[in-house]
Amino acid sequence: LLVQHYFIQSNLRMNSIFFVLIACFLSVNCNPNQRIFLESKQTLPHSNGWTNAGKAKKNEQINLVFALKQGNPALLEEHFWGCSDPSSPMYGHYLTLEEVAELVRPDIQEVKRWLRSYGISPDRSCSSPLTEDFLKCSMLVQTAELLLETEFSYYTSPDTSDDVIIRASKEYTVPYRVGKVLDFIGGLHRVPDVRRRLIVRER
DSSP states (O other), rough: HHHHHHHHHHHHHHHHHHHHHHHTTTTOOOOOOOOSSSSOOOGGGGTOOOOOEOOOTTTTTTEEEEEEEEEEEEHHHHHHHHHHOTTTTTOOOOOHHHHHHHOOOOOOOHHHHHHHTTOOHHHHHEEEEETTOOEEEEEEEEHHHHHHHOEEEEEEEESSOOOOOEEEEOOOOEEHHTTTEEEETTTSSOOOOOOOOOHHHHH
């Protein structure tokens, strides 16, 4: 079940990064530092009913989650089917969490180098699970705006003005070399589903 979980998760992530490669191939002067849109379709918070309540203060602290592409998806798939096939020499040889982590470990160092170049210390400001496929980092709004070439604003919920969150009010970009190892960045545009919460309250 553990291997199956990581196999499915890996497939979902692989599908979301193809446009990054296409963007580079179509560019005549593609270079590692060229800025690209990491996500092909970025839905801004106001599109989901949240109201922009003004620019966020530069010294506000925010958390961003960097989702990295998992490595060796083909090898993981091979082991997934092999350990379930009685005719395979891998049959019944299920991977431990540590073995799965080693197999799918992404290139997290590229992201860490990028963060350090903007004064963010991954050792002090970030944390990641054993698999290192997610990197959660705390930083100032001012730093995040420079890092991602975007702007952040306060947003209020459609059902109550008491719910205030900070999200990017513009699309964001990353260097091509970083985009090759990232799937998406959480904490920028995605917002809580207030419609679902309203349905629960009505029940």
